[in-house]
Amino acid sequence: MTTKILRFLAEQQPSTPCLIVDLDVIVNNYNAMRNFLPAVEIFYAVKANPAKEVISLLVDLKSCFDAAGRQEIEQIIAAGATTDRILFGNTIKKQKDIAWAYDHGVRLFAFDSKIELQKLAQSAPTSNVFCRLLVNCEGADWSLSKKFGCDIEMARDLMIEAQEKGLNPYGISFHVGSQQTRIDQWDIAIGKTARLFFMLNEAGIELKVINLGGGLPTRYLNDNIASINSHADAIMSAMVKYFGNKMPLMIMEPGRFLIGNAGIIESEVVLISNKSYDENVRWVYLDIGKFGGLAETMNESIKYSIQAPGDGITGPVVLAGPTCDSADILYEIFQYQMPLSLKVGDKVLIMTTGAYTASYSAVNFNGFGPLKTYCI
Secondary structure, eight states: OOOOHHHHHHHHOOOOOOEEOHHHHHEEEEEEEEHOOOOOOEEEEGOOOOOOHHHEEEEEOOOOEESSSHHHHHHHHTOOOGGGGGEEESSSSHHHHHHHHHHTTEEEEESSSSHHHHHHHHHHHEEEEEEBBOOOOOEEEEETTTTSSSSSHHHHHEEEEETTTOOOEEEEEEEOOEEEEEHHHHHHHHHHHHHHHHHHHHOOOOOOOOEOSSOOOOOOOOOOOHHHHHHHHHHHHHHHHHHHOOEEEEEEEOHHHGGGGGGEEEEEEEEEEEEETTOOOEEEEEEEOGGTOGGGGGGGGGGEEEEEEEESSSEEEEESSSSSSTTOEEEEEEEEEEEEOTTTTTEEEEEESSSSSSSGSSSSSSGOOOOEEEOO
16 A cells, blocks of 8 residues: 555545556566666566556656557557567467557567467568467466467477578567466576577577566565565576576566556445355455456455455455356455454455456446556
8 A cells, every 4th residue: 555545545535446556666666677687678568457557657667568469569559669669479369460560560479389370470571489488387376377388399399480481589488477476486497498498509590588478476465475586586596507608688578566566446345244144254245356357366366455444353254246147256265354343335445456457357247347447
């Protein structure tokens, strides 16, 4: 919680649910990353929070950008960034979107399959390409394994084929998993990538860049996470260990780390109920749920810290959203405690919600509009 956000809530009293983002916190996080990882080029993962104020701020800070689709690229360009600062990092792209991005000057693309490589060769000739390597996401609260990346032998063959098709095999990318809590995963992923660099070097291909992806964590409820300097030390130690004095260029795609702790959601208690006379666990329904922006509560993966008014005695609650979908339950297994004095109409604050909330909210499910964002 920052003084700016507290003042905004007190003075403006916005309708709930809403997300308030303190832009100064993003600047501090960006500067911290630049300080601890000065050799790494930052490519902000726009999908974390695509608010125009956030993108414009990062354009001014000279950040580069990781875009997942055409609309994000359009937003980045509209904010004043040149296309040489954009990586089309999604490995699942429509042919027409690749062609559009190429026509607008984008020359950095990622892929992880033969067919995607063929699309790039046809619609983005001579572009610099990254092949995404499949790595273990153990230790990540929000795993990205299996869906993205390919194994090391396939990656080798695809990069050789990329050169044969007239593309520039530029580098290897990976992602250790979002909200990565184990710093040893950097050593594992970088070591595997270094082996692929060596394999390709033997095949006559000298790669230029390693894309370290995202994974840098922010702090949620009861999270015992390592600091940014600990992650930075682990990254650079692994780079020196495996690459020595032949260090490639490095880029990263932070999203959660840059903006997660910059935002707070204010929500209203809509209903409090019990399911039986013998049940002492209250059901607390908020005016925001999975479909309103809290999708990362799926499987209770991300556990947000929640502040509720009242003091004294607390009791266990199940937290749920307002929609008529039975999947719209936020926390049932991990039981939150809330004041027994909590009542309908009370406002609660959901902390560290700057990333992957507004960008996840549904447009009109059950008639609820997308999560309103205020950048201050």
